[in-house]
Amino acid sequence: MNKIWIVAVKEWTDGFRDRRSLYTLLISALFGPLMIGFMFSQIASQQKGAQEIKIPVVGRQNAPVLINWLTQQSGVEVVDGPADPEAAVRDRKSDFVLVIEKEFAEKFRDSRPAPVQVVSDVTSQSTRSKVSRLNSLLNGFSSEMGGMRLMARGVSPVIVSALKVEQIDIATSQQRAAMIFNFIPMFLVISLFTAGMPIASDSTAGERERGSLEPLLLNPIPRWQLVAGKWMAAMGAALLGMLLTLAVTLVMLSRLALEELGIRNHVGTGQLILLLAATAPMALLAPAVQMFVSCFAKSFKEAQSYLGLLMIAPTIPGIAAVFYPLTNRPWLHPIPVLGQYAMVTEILGGKAPAPIAMIGATLTAVVLTALLLSLATRLFTSEKIIFGR
Amino acid sequence: MIHAKNLNKQFGDFVAVDNVSFSAPDGAVTGLLGPNGAGKTTSLRMIYGLMKPGGGSVEIDGIDMVARPLEAQKRIGVLPDLSGLYPRLTAREHIVYYGQLQGIEKAELNRRIAHWIEILDLSGIIDRRVAGFSHGERTKVALARAIVHNPQNILLDEPTNGLDVMSTRAVRELIRHLRAEGRCVVFSSHVMQEVSALCDRIVVMGRGKVVSEGTPEELLALTGMTSLEDAFVSLVGPHGEAA
Numbered sequence: 001m002n003k004i005w006i007v008a009v010k011e012w013t014d015g016f017r018d019r020r021s022l023y024t025l026l027i028s029a030l031f032g033p034l035m036i037g038f039m040f041s042q043i044a045s046q047q048k049g050a051q052e053i054k055i056p057v058v059g060r061q062n063a064p065v066l067i068n069w070l071t072q073q074s075g076v077e078v079v080d081g082p083a084d085p086e087a088a089v090r091d092r093k094s095d096f097v098l099v100i101e102k103e104f105a106e107k108f109r110d111s112r113p114a115p116v117q118v119v120s121d122v123t124s125q126s127t128r129s130k131v132s133r134l135n136s137l138l139n140g141f142s143s144e145m146g147g148m149r150l151m152a153r154g155v156s157p158v159i160v161s162a163l164k165v166e167q168i169d170i171a172t173s174q175q176r177a178a179m180i181f182n183f184i185p186m187f188l189v190i191s192l193f194t195a196g197m198p199i200a201s202d203s204t205a206g207e208r209e210r211g212s213l214e215p216l217l218l219n220p221i222p223r224w225q226l227v228a229g230k231w232m233a234a235m236g237a238a239l240l241g242m243l244l245t246l247a248v249t250l251v252m253l254s255r256l257a258l259e260e261l262g263i264r265n266h267v268g269t270g271q272l273i274l275l276l277a278a279t280a281p282m283a284l285l286a287p288a289v290q291m292f293v294s295c296f297a298k299s300f301k302e303a304q305s306y307l308g309l310l311m312i313a314p315t316i317p318g319i320a321a322v323f324y325p326l327t328n329r330p331w332l333h334p335i336p337v338l339g340q341y342a343m344v345t346e347i348l349g350g351k352a353p354a355p356i357a358m359i360g361a362t363l364t365a366v367v368l369t370a371l372l373l374s375l376a377t378r379l380f381t382s383e384k385i386i387f388g389r
Numbered sequence: 390m391i392h393a394k395n396l397n398k399q400f401g402d403f404v405a406v407d408n409v410s411f412s413a414p415d416g417a418v419t420g421l422l423g424p425n426g427a428g429k430t431t432s433l434r435m436i437y438g439l440m441k442p443g444g445g446s447v448e449i450d451g452i453d454m455v456a457r458p459l460e461a462q463k464r465i466g467v468l469p470d471l472s473g474l475y476p477r478l479t480a481r482e483h484i485v486y487y488g489q490l491q492g493i494e495k496a497e498l499n500r501r502i503a504h505w506i507e508i509l510d511l512s513g514i515i516d517r518r519v520a521g522f523s524h525g526e527r528t529k530v531a532l533a534r535a536i537v538h539n540p541q542n543i544l545l546d547e548p549t550n551g552l553d554v555m556s557t558r559a560v561r562e563l564i565r566h567l568r569a570e571g572r573c574v575v576f577s578s579h580v581m582q583e584v585s586a587l588c589d590r591i592v593v594m595g596r597g598k599v600v601s602e603g604t605p606e607e608l609l610a611l612t613g614m615t616s617l618e619d620a621f622v623s624l625v626g627p628h629g630e631a632a
Contacts, residue, residue: 006489010486013477013478013482014478017477210476214471215487215534220459222459386440
């Protein structure tokens with residue numbers, strides 16, 4: 001046990017003096033959370049853009065009441081519209097134009113439907129939310145005026161409303177925001193892989209490359225303890241990377257106004273512990289896989305290229321999980337990587353995975369780790385690995 | 390005390406070591422002399438237990454290397470053909486790492502490091518990182534690291550290969566120092582001068598076989614030559630093929 005620790009401390013000292021491994025650690029910890037933060041703020045600003053609306057109006061002198069009402073609504077600004085509204089929209093000079101006809105004043109005075117035109121391009125994705133905002137504003141004006149007219153005639157306006165329809169025009173942004181949330185488990189697992197990588201490859205393939213494996217193996221220490229020490233060092237780095245990522249993610253989530261995007265932020269202390277318990281098994285397994293693979297490489301660089309390919313393993317299911325959420329599929333839990341994605345998604349969504357799922361995931365990870373480490377120990381005894389350079 | 394008996398090693402069809410036997414006594418320097426590719430390194434690897442012999446046996450102070458490798462390896466110190474240092478660690482950290490793996494107590498370890506700093510003249514570089522070291526400095530660090538546990542038997546694979554004059558002298562002095570302490574030193578070389586300058590006994594190898602064995606004087610008498618170099622050429626043949 002003591003010797004395992006000696007090996008681990010040496011690999012840490014060696015590993016953390018390597019600028020490359022420090023940079024990968026930092027980049028892996030910052031990249032994911034910052035990307036999520038960027039995507040969230042993009043959506044938030046789009047939505048804000050839809051709420052703050054500038055309405056180009058042609059013929060504003062025809063409907064002072066409507067214009068007045070519009071300018072009183074929050075986030076609404078009325079400006080003069082272009083001379084040729086349809087051409088302006090077609091050429092994308094304006095997103096949309098509100099046209100008020102001459103007979104508006106007369107019909108409005110007579111309590112007949114007063115005509116207004118909304119000129120827009122329905123095929124344009126980016127303006128759709130603004131147009132629907134304008135439509136709901138116009139509907140609002142219409143029903144408010146109608147209500148007042150009924151009241152003037154002694155009828156309660158409530159009578160004409162058979163339905164009370166609430167329009168929530170942010171539905172699509174809410175979905176997109178929730179989708180971004182699903183990236184978090186992937187970035188957590190990927191940070192485990194990237195942070196553990198330098199030590200996992202340097203302590204195996206690197207030792208072969210330098211020729212330092214041969215004298216090292218001459219020390220009176222059982223091979224399995226040597227492998228265990230190196231694995232422990234890589235695992236420590238991987239855990240550190242994941243904790244950093246988790247910390248940055250949580251700080252970022254607490255700063256973003258998630259509620260405005262229609263997402264409830266569930267992460268408290270309890271969830272934090274659950275998150276760690278759900279991802280920790282991968283911290284055991286990821287460095288073990290990396291070490292095993294690196295044993296076959298003759299140099300640090302060769303190992304890095306193998307491990308780069310290995311990163312595909314957590315990335316592809318991670319991206320898939322963003323579009324096809326993995327919740328409510330308990331049979332996924334014991335499968336490494338997929339199980340972690342499923343559990344982290346559930347925890348962030350405010351649900352605790354069943355204890356049996358957590359135990360199952362931990363057990364498979366422990367068994368696979370032990371298997372890979374014993375295989376790596378065998379490789380460390382092979383003459384081809386020790387002397388093959 | 391090292392006994393190698395009937396060692397064999399084959400890589401595919403190629404016989405690298407063919408029935409090699411020799412003994413290296415305590416308090417003496419035994420040289421493994423032979424041209425490149427004669428099987429010196431492979432023999433040493435089997436003796437220090439990282440390569441499994443195809444046949445034959447190795448005993449270190451009476452302990453069988455194949456049956457009890459950890460015990461036998463505790464009694465040897467090895468400088469393999471590559472020094473194999475970690476560029477980001479200091480010279481001291483290298484020695485401390487191996488000392489800890491050998492299970493040496495901290496106070497004792499510090500005492501020994503002080504000892505090696507003096508003998509190998511490491512004081513100027515002991516706390517510097519190895520990355521910028523010269524070949525001679527690297528060899529010294531690797532040597533100190535290899536024998537930090539005071540092993541009775543010391544195996545050196547081409548220790549002076551590529552060293553400058555000053556470093557070569559330092560290594561030679563160390564070898565004499567170890568012999569004076571009554572240790573068993575085995576070193577391999579393809580350089581005549583190294584062997585003649587240091588060795589009490591010479592094992593001449595060629596094409597995986599032991600061609601001849603004895604003191605320098607015995608080898609001269611055997612071949613009827615006046616210089617060791619001529620004796621060597623007559624034993625292994627002008628092109629390195631064993632006679």
